[in-house]
Amino acid sequence: MPPPLLVHFTAGQSGSWQVTRHATVIGAPLPQAARLHVEVGTHPGAAGIWCLRGVASHARYATASEVGTLGARQPALGRADATCAALIPIQKSEQWWALAQDERRAIFEERSRHTARSLRHLPAVARRLHHCRDLGEAFDFLTWFEFAPAYGDAFEDLVGELRGTEEWRYVVRETDIRVTLA
Amino acid sequence: MPPPLLVHFTAGQSGSWQVTRHATVIGAPLPQAARLHVEVGTHPGAAGIWCLRGVASHARYATASEVGTLGARQPALGRADATCAALIPIQKSEQWWALAQDERRAIFEERSRHTARSLRHLPAVARRLHHCRDLGEAFDFLTWFEFAPAYGDAFEDLVGELRGTEEWRYVVRETDIRVTLA
Numbered sequence: 001m002p003p004p005l006l007v008h009f010t011a012g013q014s015g016s017w018q019v020t021r022h023a024t025v026i027g028a029p030l031p032q033a034a035r036l037h038v039e040v041g042t043h044p045g046a047a048g049i050w051c052l053r054g055v056a057s058h059a060r061y062a063t064a065s066e067v068g069t070l071g072a073r074q075p076a077l078g079r080a081d082a083t084c085a086a087l088i089p090i091q092k093s094e095q096w097w098a099l100a101q102d103e104r105r106a107i108f109e110e111r112s113r114h115t116a117r118s119l120r121h122l123p124a125v126a127r128r129l130h131h132c133r134d135l136g137e138a139f140d141f142l143t144w145f146e147f148a149p150a151y152g153d154a155f156e157d158l159v160g161e162l163r164g165t166e167e168w169r170y171v172v173r174e175t176d177i178r179v180t181l182a
Numbered sequence: 183m184p185p186p187l188l189v190h191f192t193a194g195q196s197g198s199w200q201v202t203r204h205a206t207v208i209g210a211p212l213p214q215a216a217r218l219h220v221e222v223g224t225h226p227g228a229a230g231i232w233c234l235r236g237v238a239s240h241a242r243y244a245t246a247s248e249v250g251t252l253g254a255r256q257p258a259l260g261r262a263d264a265t266c267a268a269l270i271p272i273q274k275s276e277q278w279w280a281l282a283q284d285e286r287r288a289i290f291e292e293r294s295r296h297t298a299r300s301l302r303h304l305p306a307v308a309r310r311l312h313h314c315r316d317l318g319e320a321f322d323f324l325t326w327f328e329f330a331p332a333y334g335d336a337f338e339d340l341v342g343e344l345r346g347t348e349e350w351r352y353v354v355r356e357t358d359i360r361v362t363l364a
Contacts (some may be wrong), residue, residue: 055318059282066299097239097240100244101245136237
């Protein structure tokens with residue numbers, strides 16, 4: 001487990017990723033932008049219409065067994081053929097955060113099967129989760145996914161499935177931004 | 183559960199708390215200072231010799247049962263007779279953070295009895311835990327304790343007990359700063 005990694009996602013006129021879709025799933029929308037710039041490190045290099053930041057750090061719910069399975073199957077970011085990506089910022093309700101660790105875990109995995117459902121899409125989908133609630137950001141999580149264009153429909157199935165789970169009843173704000181390397 | 187609360191601890195020549203003891207338990211020391219200023223909010227008002235910041239936010243290990251017991255017994259900060267306090271910044275090893283959630287929980291509570299030991303000192307000791315690893319700070323946690331002068335010896339027992347647990351084998355940096363309202 002490497003040290004916490006601060007990442008900035010800046011939407012604007014520049015950046016390697018071209019925005020192809022921007023949908024407000026629930027809650028307050030984010031302004032639309034043409035491109036997305038993803039930068040690892042403490043200082044964002046780009047000014048933009050908006051900038052979201054989060055920290056990729058230790059796992060909060062995964063058991064040792066799940067960490068082992070994920071580690072064996074999850075690919076790295078930046079694969080040459082993974083030219084499609086999704087940035088999905090999510091905020092959960094105060095009710096979620098008031099739950100104890102065992103209650104959140106039970107909803108997250110035992111009942112919603114978040115990890116189990118995601119595992120079925122490995123190694124096709126690479127993923128990095130960024131935490132941002134403790135940074136004082138508007139969202140609680142920024143999840144970044146990368147996959148090949150041919151995997152687009154299957155990725156849609158995963159996202160749709162998760163949105164139907166008990167865990168998602170606690171999501172009060174969500175935006176779904178799709179981008180391609182272009 | 184209120185929203186995450188950012189708190190700055192600034193050591194220097196000013197602040198409500200007078201430093202009475204400053205001991206490096208393990209790892210790199212923090213510079214000594216005469217006083218400590220504790221400020222809730224995003225902008226620290228005081229300049230100092232050092233400033234540590236952390237976020238009090240949701241519980242990471244407590245079960246629903248433990249959250250209920252803690253909630254019923256833990257007092258608020260700022261009691262008139264609680265004129266003694268301790269600030270104990272701690273950093274855990276990379277080995278700790280590489281463990282899965284169930285492994286960390288087993289060490290923290292099932293084997294080290296962190297919450298169970300602490301419960302025996304409620305309501306005498308008020309406590310607020312601040313998380314700071316994801317903020318890019320040098321320490322991972324800042325724990326702030328408040329108690330009456332007559333409880334000093336019993337508080338010493340708690341701190342000593344915890345330092346003898348399996349959990350503490352993962353502590354690579356710790357400073358113990360004692361202060362009084364004066």
